Amino acid sequence: MSGGAERDPLTGHMTTGHEWNGIKELNTPVPRIVWFFLITTFLFSLFWWVLMPAWPLGHTYTKGLMGIDQRQMVADDLRRAAEKAPPWRAEVIRLDYADMQADPVLMEQVRRHGAVLFGDNCAACHGPGGTGGPGFPALAAGAWLWGGAPEVLAETIRVGINSDHPDTRVSQMPAFGRDQMLTRAELQTLSGYVVALSALEMPIEVAQGNGYALFAANCAACHGEDARGMVETGAPNLTDNVWIYGGDGETIFTTLFYGRQGHMPRWDQRLSDLDRKVLTLYVADMAEGGHGDR
Ligand code: HEC
Numbered sequence: 441m442s443g444g445a446e447r448d449p450l451t452g453h454m455t456t457g458h459e460w461n462g463i464k465e466l467n468t469p470v471p472r473i474v475w476f477f478l479i480t481t482f483l484f485s486l487f488w489w490v491l492m493p494a495w496p497l498g499h500t501y502t503k504g505l506m507g508i509d510q511r512q513m514v515a516d517d518l519r520r521a522a523e524k525a526p527p528w529r530a531e532v533i534r535l536d537y538a539d540m541q542a543d544p545v546l547m548e549q550v551r552r553h554g555a556v557l558f559g560d561n562c563a564a565c566h567g568p569g570g571t572g573g574p575g576f577p578a579l580a581a582g583a584w585l586w587g588g589a590p591e592v593l594a595e596t597i598r599v600g601i602n603s604d605h606p607d608t609r610v611s612q613m614p615a616f617g618r619d620q621m622l623t624r625a626e627l628q629t630l631s632g633y634v635v636a637l638s639a640l641e642m643p644i645e646v647a648q649g650n651g652y653a654l655f656a657a658n659c660a661a662c663h664g665e666d667a668r669g670m671v672e673t674g675a676p677n678l679t680d681n682v683w684i685y686g687g688d689g690e691t692i693f694t695t696l697f698y699g700r701q702g703h704m705p706r707w708d709q710r711l712s713d714l715d716r717k718v719l720t721l722y723v724a725d726m727a728e729g730g731h732g733d734r
């Protein structure tokens with residue numbers, strides 16, 4: 441390594457003066473355009489610090505000459521939105537369920553906005569229009585597990601079923617086979633019995649076959665003496681033709697063998713009081729004309 445800086449005849453730039461085995465290094469200056477951008481962005485940042493909120497100072501911060509405050513902007517937006525909110529929303533907050541149901545104009549709004557809320561939040565499980573599907577009850581059928589009065593529906597929607605809400609509704613269909621409470625043969629008898637119950641829609645006394653004693657001993661406590669379900673336990677009516685999991689012998693056997701613990705999310709954290717109120721009425725309304733018996 442030797443020699444001083446010299447001008448390179450090809451590029452016209454100076455060399456650094458370093459040389460390795462005859463290879464010299466050019467001292468290429470930083471292009472002007474780069475300096476230009478560095479300096480302008482630096483000046484812009486100075487200018488922006490002065491105008492905008494920038495530096496934290498313990499409890500406060502440099503507010504900037506323009507006095508921009510995002511929190512205030514959000515608050516203003518919310519206030520403007522509330523002022524623009526249509527009057528029916530205020531009615532929903534003010535009135536109770538019975539008064540709302542008696543008001544056809546308001547119910548028109550409930551149906552319109554409820555349909556959107558239902559589509560966004562509930563239809564993925566309960567099906568469009570509440571038609572249900574395997575594992576998800578058909579809300580439109582009106583065959584309620586926990587009850588179909590608006591106040592009851594509102595509570596189910598608020599806390600969920602087998603959810604992590606402290607007041608959640610708890611739904612436990614025991615696993616009679618897996619947990620060896622009943623034998624396979626007994627479960628087969630019971631499956632046939634449940635199929636017969638619903639297929640014939642007959643009163644349980646008439647259906648007294650082989651399965652009746654087993655049913656009375658193992659099932660009636662939750663499903664009721666008449667097998668028509670109990671809102672206290674969330675156990676479904678087994679005499680109708682509305683099924684959550686399925687009413688064929690095989691599916692019923694699976695239900696009895698492995699049990700069922702349906703999960704319905706809680707909505708208290710995800711939907712506002714107002715939206716839940718609208719949805720409650722929407723669900724109650726879609727079930728009207730259903731063939732539920734509660
Ligand atoms: C992740 C799936 C899922 C979503 C989403 C969901 N549900 Fe449910 N829901 C269920 C299941 C499963 C059950 C039945 C639980 C059981 O089997 O005991 C249920 C039960 C219910 C019940 C009780 C019905 C009765 O017979 O008592 C109501 C009411 C209800 N859902 C309303 C809603 C509403 C309103 C929404 C939308 C805000 C919604 N659900 C969203 C899964 C869901």
Ligand code: HEC
Nearest residue numbers: 611612613658659662674675683684685686695700701702
């Ligand atoms: C501890 C209460 C409890 C007992 C005891 C019980 N069940 Fe259930 N059963 C339930 C609940 C709750 C459900 C709803 C489970 C769900 O949807 O996740 C259910 C669901 C079912 C279903 C599914 C219905 C459908 O719509 O798909 C059948 C069938 C059934 N039970 C039959 C029986 C029979 C038969 C017995 C007696 C051997 C029995 N259950 C005992 C609580 C009980």
